[in-house]
Amino acid sequence: MSARIVRSQVIVVGAGFTGLSAAQLLRHAGVDFIVIEARERVGGRVEAVENGLGERIDAGGQYFCDDMPEISALADAYGKTRADGLFAGRWLIEPGTIVGTVEDLYRRSASIRHRANELDPDDPSIENVSVRAWAEAQPDAYDAQWAFLGTIEGLWCQPTDLLPLWYLVSNDRRITNEVPELQYFLKETMQSLAEDLGRELGPRLRLGEAVRSIRHGPDKVSIRTDAGLYEAEHAIVAVPPVMTRRLMYDPPLPVEVCQATSAWRSGKVIKALVRYEKPFWRDKGFSGSVFFLDPLGLYACDASRDDDHAAIVVFAGGSLAEKWRKAGNEAARTMILEKLATALGPAAAAPLDVTMRDWTNDPWSGGGYFDTIMDFSAKDAEAIMRRGIPSVTFASSELSPSYPGYIEGAIVAGRAAAQQAVVQTRAARADPDKALAILERIGGLPPEPGDEMPERTARQVFAPLNTKTP
Numbered sequence: 001m002s003a004r005i006v007r008s009q010v011i012v013v014g015a016g017f018t019g020l021s022a023a024q025l026l027r028h029a030g031v032d033f034i035v036i037e038a039r040e041r042v043g044g045r046v047e048a049v050e051n052g053l054g055e056r057i058d059a060g061g062q063y064f065c066d067d068m069p070e071i072s073a074l075a076d077a078y079g080k081t082r083a084d085g086l087f088a089g090r091w092l093i094e095p096g097t098i099v100g101t102v103e104d105l106y107r108r109s110a111s112i113r114h115r116a117n118e119l120d121p122d123d124p125s126i127e128n129v130s131v132r133a134w135a136e137a138q139p140d141a142y143d144a145q146w147a148f149l150g151t152i153e154g155l156w157c158q159p160t161d162l163l164p165l166w167y168l169v170s171n172d173r174r175i176t177n178e179v180p181e182l183q184y185f186l187k188e189t190m191q192s193l194a195e196d197l198g199r200e201l202g203p204r205l206r207l208g209e210a211v212r213s214i215r216h217g218p219d220k221v222s223i224r225t226d227a228g229l230y231e232a233e234h235a236i237v238a239v240p241p242v243m244t245r246r247l248m249y250d251p252p253l254p255v256e257v258c259q260a261t262s263a264w265r266s267g268k269v270i271k272a273l274v275r276y277e278k279p280f281w282r283d284k285g286f287s288g289s290v291f292f293l294d295p296l297g298l299y300a301c302d303a304s305r306d307d308d309h310a311a312i313v314v315f316a317g318g319s320l321a322e323k324w325r326k327a328g329n330e331a332a333r334t335m336i337l338e339k340l341a342t343a344l345g346p347a348a349a350a351p352l353d354v355t356m357r358d359w360t361n362d363p364w365s366g367g368g369y370f371d372t373i374m375d376f377s378a379k380d381a382e383a384i385m386r387r388g389i390p391s392v393t394f395a396s397s398e399l400s401p402s403y404p405g406y407i408e409g410a411i412v413a414g415r416a417a418a419q420q421a422v423v424q425t426r427a428a429r430a431d432p433d434k435a436l437a438i439l440e441r442i443g444g445l446p447p448e449p450g451d452e453m454p455e456r457t458a459r460q461v462f463a464p465l466n467t468k469t470p
């Protein structure tokens with residue numbers, strides 16, 4: 001281990017979209033920083049792998065839509081090409097024996113979700129109620145309840161009987177898109193955008209170096225990694241909430257912060273891209289989208305990049321992902337193809353290749369799509385983590401005021417954390433007016449310490465950062 005201590009004003013731990021976005025803002029603000037990332041690549045839960053053709057495809061975060069302003073603007077600024085994620089044609093539901101149309105079932109299930117979002121997350125009467133218990137007590141028909149629960153298990157990737165209703169409501173209210181979230185993906189991959197942001201950091205980015213411990217004082221942090229020691233005035237810990245618990249803190253985190261970090265559980269998800277010779281489902285008038293009620297938590301849709309890349313992407317979330325993880329990759333692949341063949345026809349059983357990525361128990365992400373609060377009593381956990389401690393700010397997509405759990409949320413959370421770090425540097429405290437002028441120039445002011453982050457449209461706040469800089 002090197003004896004040399006590397007010093008900077010701010011250390012960012014983690015180079016997912018949160019860490020990369022924090023670093024981007026620090027760079028614009030002229031703050032000296034280092035980003036330390038455990039993996040040999042940037043992107044975190046955004047990751048590209050090779051398909052059978054040796055071409056890169058997104059095995060993690062991939063989709064976005066027009067209602068997500070930061071990621072949309074960033075993708076444009078870095079010259080990425082959008083592929084359409086929505087395809088014309090009939091949606092299918094499995095089992096196909098469900099009475100009525102898919103649209104009708106979707107409408108009835110969406111109305112349950114809408115009703116849930118009208119609840120007050122602070123209402124004491126729902127404090128100990130799980131999403132499943134609440135849904136089953138609704139007056140809606142069984143199939144609509146089941147479709148609602150399937151949607152929630154598929155998106156939150158947790159068993160709905162263990163998911164607090166108040167958490168779902170407080171989280172879902174911040175996911176405000178009106179156009180479908182699968183509207184676009186990037187032909188170059190989302191990972192390529194993370195790589196562009198990482199490349200701009202040059203030697204400030206340290207890859208393949210896991211942070212193990214954080215020693216923290218009121219205005220100083222010392223960070224130990226596998227390879228060395230770093231010192232700074234402030235640290236932004238840009239890892240998912242569950243992963244913050246794997247770090248050692250000296251002195252230990254205050255009890256309430258410790259409890260807050262313990263309230264979260266990683267989601268469980270497996271994503272598979274199934275490539276075909278041609279998009280045969282379109283010949284039958286199908287869009288490729290299949291919403292499975294059996295098993296719950298399974299969803300498939302057309303992910304063809306163009307006519308030469310016909311593909312269906314499959315997502316298995318929650319209990320199903322856990323079951324398939326235990327069964328092993330080969331068994332999961334067989335089950336995926338069986339399910340697709342039942343819905344789309346026998347041609348679905350004969351793909352060119354299947355590229356699977358199991359995110360359950362991922363060593364550096366914990367899981368996916370995102371962590372959720374599973375402790376019914378931990379109503380303040382998110383606010384406490386956002387406040388952090390004097391020299392450490394916790395940031396991740398999960399803690400974002402808008403689009404928590406999404407890439408959009410990661411960008412907003414990273415930039416907000418960097419703003420907090422900028423005003424806490426010694427230089428900023430010595431000359432607050434200058435620090436505020438810098439923040440205004442790059443967009444917006446940080447919340448007052450202890451404030452809840454305001455609900456705001458990120459575009460107004462961060463627009464100046466969505467440009468590619470030399």
Ligand SMILES: Cc1cc2nc3c(=O)[nH]c(=O)nc-3n(C[C@H](O)[C@H](O)[C@H](O)COP(=O)(O)OP(=O)(O)OC[C@H]3O[C@@H](n4cnc5c(N)ncnc54)[C@H](O)[C@@H]3O)c2cc1C
Nearest residue numbers: 014016017018038044045061062063211364368397405407
């Ligand atoms: C399968 C899957 C599909 C998804 N699909 C979408 C989608 O289509 N659209 C969308 O918007 N979102 C999607 N998401 C969610 C989205 O990818 C995440 O919300 C977002 O990327 C999280 O970014 P982050 O920076 O907060 O966390 P992460 O991406 O998890 O980044 C944290 C980083 O910290 C690093 N790290 C952890 N511990 C340490 C340590 N001790 N020392 C140093 N580094 C450490 C990790 O290696 C990682 O790089 C998906 C996620 C998954 C898993």
